[in-house]
Amino acid sequence: xxxxxxxxxxxxxxxxxxxxxxxxxxxxxxxxxxxxxxxxxxxxxxxxxxxxxxxxxxxxxxxxxxxxxxxxxxxxxxxxxxxxxxxxxxxxxxxxxxxxxxxxxxxxx
Amino acid sequence: xxxxxxxxxxxxxxxxxxxxxxxxxxxxxxxxxxxxxxxxxxxxxxxxxxxxxxxxxxxxxxxxxxxxxxxxxxxxxxxxxxxxxxxxxxxxxxxxxxxxxxxxxxxxxxxxxxxxxxxxxxxxx
Numbered sequence: 001x002x003x004x005x006x007x008x009x010x011x012x013x014x015x016x017x018x019x020x021x022x023x024x025x026x027x028x029x030x031x032x033x034x035x036x037x038x039x040x041x042x043x044x045x046x047x048x049x050x051x052x053x054x055x056x057x058x059x060x061x062x063x064x065x066x067x068x069x070x071x072x073x074x075x076x077x078x079x080x081x082x083x084x085x086x087x088x089x090x091x092x093x094x095x096x097x098x099x100x101x102x103x104x105x106x107x108x109x
Numbered sequence: 110x111x112x113x114x115x116x117x118x119x120x121x122x123x124x125x126x127x128x129x130x131x132x133x134x135x136x137x138x139x140x141x142x143x144x145x146x147x148x149x150x151x152x153x154x155x156x157x158x159x160x161x162x163x164x165x166x167x168x169x170x171x172x173x174x175x176x177x178x179x180x181x182x183x184x185x186x187x188x189x190x191x192x193x194x195x196x197x198x199x200x201x202x203x204x205x206x207x208x209x210x211x212x213x214x215x216x217x218x219x220x221x222x223x224x225x226x227x228x229x230x231x232x233x234x
Binding site for chain 2: 001031033035037043044045046047050056057088090092096097098099100101102103
């Protein structure tokens, strides 16, 4: 089973700043099957990025994903007030036994 | 418009069996490449994938929970059912169903693109 480690645990930033979130896998993620989700309190997760770098439908272009192999990054170019939330990475590679990271909370500084 | 909704008991006792139903609309589980998964999230903790059922009735389970889980579908009712046996307080969580993955010719195109709002299940005597 692939273990995903997200860092940092909490990111304290101000609106307008750039956020860089990391997700490291314990082994290579096949075909860049890496996704990012945003979750706000009391809500279900929302798909932001799939295939490591493709934005899901309706996701603003301030969200971007990059990386391959074992190291992946989610970047939010300029934080909007609605972007403060918890972000999870997920691998959905060849094994159907998929895993999520433990999450990074982006909070208002 | 794709929607999913989870239903089931809010409270179960230890050792009991939990049965959750996911009722969905906007897609069909008889369509090639369609799948539905269950994911859970203990309060304040991370997401955990539990099980998945595919359009062709293939089923997959979390390695750590596979002996306790059963997933099934009723295509005519647009429902997917998850049962989990021998419930324990550590199974207290919000349980989500989600559409995904979607596949084209065996290649995954998207993971979980639509989610239900989740249902909180508390395990307590």
